[in-house]
Each structure stands twice: as structure tokens, then as C-alpha cells.
Amino acid sequence: MKKVMIGNHAVSWGVLRSRVEVISAYPITPQTQIVEALSDMVADGSLPAQYIKVESEHSAMAACIGASIAGTRTFTATSAQGLALMHEMLHWAAGGRLPVVMADVNRAMAPGWTIWTDQNDSLSQRDTGWIQLYCETNQEVFDTTVQAFKLAEAVNLPVMLVLDAFFLSHTSEPVDVTEQEDVDRFLPRREATFKMDTSDPHAFGALVRPDAYTEMRWHQQEAMREARDVFREVEDEWEAITGRRYGAVEAYRADDADLLLVTSGTITSTARHVVDQRRAAGEKLGLVKVKMFRPFPTDELRGLLGGVNRVAVLDRNVSPGRGGIFAEEIRAALYDVPPDDRPILFGYVLGLGGRDVTPAVINDIIDNTRSKASPEREDLWVGVEL
């Protein structure tokens, strides 16, 4: 069934098709339409879920954690300040190995107040133990929402699917909504590997001494490693049903390229357009889209970027005191590439707080990357007017 819908509603439809059992959420722009649509779906009976309208995002995540340890499929959505408020409980969900799924509509952090997009909200949660999947189109948003539950429940880790504020959340695109019976085949009802059960009582999350804490984190890390393979299997299965797959990393016209752009989110679509134009003019230019940020697709990126002359990473985020966060992670991943194969990496910081990243901006970045022997600094800020 094809429908034209905004990205936020692509999430809601994914949640509906996934037969989520408990939703708990708190309003925040630009996420709110996700939970508004879910309220309608619950109210009209099309989604027979419990919906807890909590008094804060912190409680939203806490309630999802409760519903998840009760053995059910749970969902919430948030943005920016709301995600930051949840931070403590993001650790609790991940450390407790609970497969909560959340949509984060990327919104820049205040102050000053902003509702527009950048990735600093989700990337600030990098070390909480959540799988993070960044989306480029509304179709990908719908598909990733359904896949997120399958992945989360297979490895007992929470999944955050991430979409850009406004460029996706409020922009209408055609979305092929997979039929319910097909989704049901792909994603049966959750059977929890452990849960609160009065006939088999256990304590969860108790005080753990130094002799066992490290092992718990080890198991969490192993689950993250496993998630890379499981995500491939999830995509295989989804592709068999829908014909669509995205990959943890996607190489676009990357063969024989001497310069590769690295992008995530909606900047990718603009960059594809620029790559097509310059390829038509004979330039050996390609693109690598990073969808999966945690677990980090280290091997795939080494394979794609190793041996290429130059790499330009476009970061719609910044770690103050360092630079773009994808660039930083990719530099670390490339350290183990043999020195002769190591590309010269240009890390661009751009598009913060929703500033538009146009084809002209990306063209300037490409020209700059080709014209310099090496970057002047590790964080190259684009379009700063002082």
C-alpha cells in the first residue's frame, strides 16, 4: 500500500505494523506528530496498545523499561532536550538488556533555543549502549522502524532510529507501507528471553560487585558485535519480503573514486545529486552513507575507504574541543589501515542547528578537498560568518 506521508508518520506506521503493545511518550517538537498519530491509532482501536501519557521524557523511558521487563514490545519517541533528559534511563534500558525501540528526531541542543536539525542530541548518547540507525528517506524510516524491533529483540539491546528534523520529519514522500500479514511473518509477537514473572521470580538490576560488573559489560559488548551480523540477517529477510535494503553502510558510485564523501541522514540525498552531476562531467567521485553508527561498522568502512586518495566526512554535529563525530570515529577506524592505503581525511562541520546543506555547499567542500594537500585543521567549519 503506497501512501504519501511525512517522516514522522512513517515512524507511526512502522509502530502500528509492528503491533507495539505499550507506548509511553511526552511531547516535544519536532517529534510530536509521531505520538499524535499513535494516539489516534490507539483511540480508534487500530493499534490495541496501552498508551501511558507520562509527565516527562525521563518517565517515558522509565515506563518503557517497565513494560519491556514485563515482556512486551515497547516504543517511545523524542528529540533533543527530551533525549538528554532520558540519558540516565538510556543506560538503564541498555544495561538491563531491554529491547526498547525509540525514534529520535534529530534536533539541535539548546541554548539558544532551536527546533531545527543536527545530530548532537543522538550522538551525545553514543556511549549509552543503544544501537543507532540513521535514516535518509521516509521509506527508510518506515522500514527501519519495523526492523528495529526485530533487531532489538534478537540481541536484547535497545535501538534508536534517527531521522532529521523537518527535512524528513515534516516532509512528505511516498512510502510503501508493507502489508500487515507480511510484517506479522517478519516480526512475530515478542517472546522475552527474561521477564518479570510471579511463577519464576527473579531480581533484575541488583547491586553488582567488581567481580561481576565487567562481565556484564562484556556481554553487552558481545551483543553489540552480534548486532552487526543480525542486522544483515534482518535486512536479508526484509529484502525477501519487500525488495528493499539499505546496509549498515552504503557505497554509492564509489568504484574507482579517488574522492569519497561520507554522509549520514538527509545530507546523503543532496550528496547523491552532486555525485551524479560531477560523475557526468567525468569526475571520479563517490559517496559512502553511514546508516549504522552503533555498533560502528568499522570493517565495512575500512574496506570502502582504505586505498582511496581522499575522504571528506560531512558532520552535521560537533564535539566541542574535538570536531565532527563521524570524522573522529572514522579516523580511529582507519588507524589500522596500512599507511600507504590510508586516505587523507577532511572532516567538515556543517549544517548545525538546521542550516541548509545545499548542492553548492557540497560542491565547495569537494573543490576544497581536491585543492589542498592536507586539511589545515581536524575540524573544517563550513560557512562560518563572523
Add this chain to the structure above:
Amino acid sequence: MSQTIIKQHIPREELLASGHLACPGCAAPIAMNLVLKALGPETMVVLPACCWSIIAGPWPQSSLRVPLFHTAFETGAAVASGIKAGLASRGDTKTTVISWAGDGGTFDIGLQALSGAAERNEDIIYFCYDNEAYMNTGIQRSSATPWGAWTTTTPTRDPEHHPKKDIMAIMAAHRIPYAATASVAYPVDLVEKVKKARTIRGTRFIHILAPCPPGWKTQNDETIELARMAVERRVFPLMEVENGGTWRFTVDHPGGSIEEYIRKQARFKHLTDDQVGLIQEQVDARWEILSNRVLHGT
């Protein structure tokens, strides 16, 4: 109270195991034991950070024979709401879900989530065992700490100078179907309240005073005596509030001087007789307010 009455009212089944890690003389495990006896095995416990995070035992052990979920300090009511919703979504409406929090997790950091759950009238029972300070972190004042008390953050040269927050009035203002105070010195009254709460749907709140020998600087064998004195001398009256409007005392409160109650607790030893008199005035004034609530339902 006769043994016969206790036997009639208090189930024999033990859902709290021996070997828990409470300090000697602690009222908190006594309270938990009585509550679980009243609720029975079809119960799930949510435990935000508090002394009970330790008392329940370290991984992989548990001193409870019912499912237990440890959670962050301010999330007791929200996690319990989530568990209840999860159970309901799978058709289980009979399991009792409780949150078991200390005074810090209730009066202070957990109040927002508790207010949210109460306003939504979540079908949970929220217990606050109140030892009148952050005892697990080493006796720091909370908004449940009484006026004049020493704690490690209210030293004797500048003791607590705010009266205890009126949590019952706050919960009553949410118009929840049932709120009550209870005491480990009145086990039959406590158990009857919990049994009654179990039969009611919606948010239920039960506030239990829990004397703490290390925090109150009292003898280990004085816990029950102090808990009883607090009720008799009207420092901690036992009552019920239904639907936020109907207030009722559930035992006799003969009253009398609080001096003995105060002087048994070395956390008050720096207070002059005049200052003890001020506490007496506060207790008398609050008793007036409560008596009016009982009389007039406001």
C-alpha cells in the same frame, strides 16, 4: 495485641527470606515483610534507589520471593506504571505491582513521577518507607526530615529548619482512591490497610514510618517502641484518606508529651527544652489540622 488477633490477620507465608542485609533494628524489612504477607505471591516489586537496594541483596541473590526490578532513584512510579501496562496488554490484570521507595525517592527526587502516576490514577500501590533522611548514603537531610533533627548535612550548629513535607496532603490532593499511613508497631492495622488497598483499583499510596537506629541514633531494640510512641503522641498519626476527601483515623492517638519520643533519639540531643517545646507546638498544630480534615473532610 493478642497473638490470636495477629494470627487471624497476618498470613504465615514468608515472602521475605532470611539473610537480607538490613542493619540491626531496621524497620524497613519489618515493613516489607508485613506488606508482602498482605499482598501474597502474585506481586511484583519495583525498587528505586534506597536502603532496600542493599537490603534486597547483591546480584545474583534476592531476599524477596517475588519478582523484583531495581531502578533509578526517581523512577519508581513510572517503572511500576510501565510494568502494569505491560501486564495489562497481555491480559494480566490481577498481579499487584508495587513501588517501594524511601522518603528521598518519594518526597524529593521521585515526586514528579509519583505525581504523574497518581494524576493518571495508575493501577499501582506506591509504598514509602520513611526513615526521615537519606540513610543509605549516610544520613543526609531530605524533605521528610523533621524540624530540629541532626543529619550529616544539617549539623547540630545548624540543624534542619524546615518542617517535614506533608506528603499525605499532597497525595490526597491528587484525589487518588486510597492513601494511608501505617506503622510497624501496629502490624494488624498495617496489614489490613494493605489488604484493603489490594482490593481497590487505581493509585494507592501507603506511607510507613520506619525508625532507623543508625540515622536516628537510637538503640537497635527501640524501633518498635519508637514507632508506637510516634503514633500515640500524634507525631505520626495512623489514618486513611479515600478519594482525597474522606480522612479517617484508624487507631487511638492518646497524645501527651513528645519529650520522651524526642529525647530517646540522639539526632535531637542538641535541642534545648524550649526547642523540644517548639516541636510539641508543631505536632499539636498538625493534629488540629488533621482532626479538622477528619471532621470536615478537607
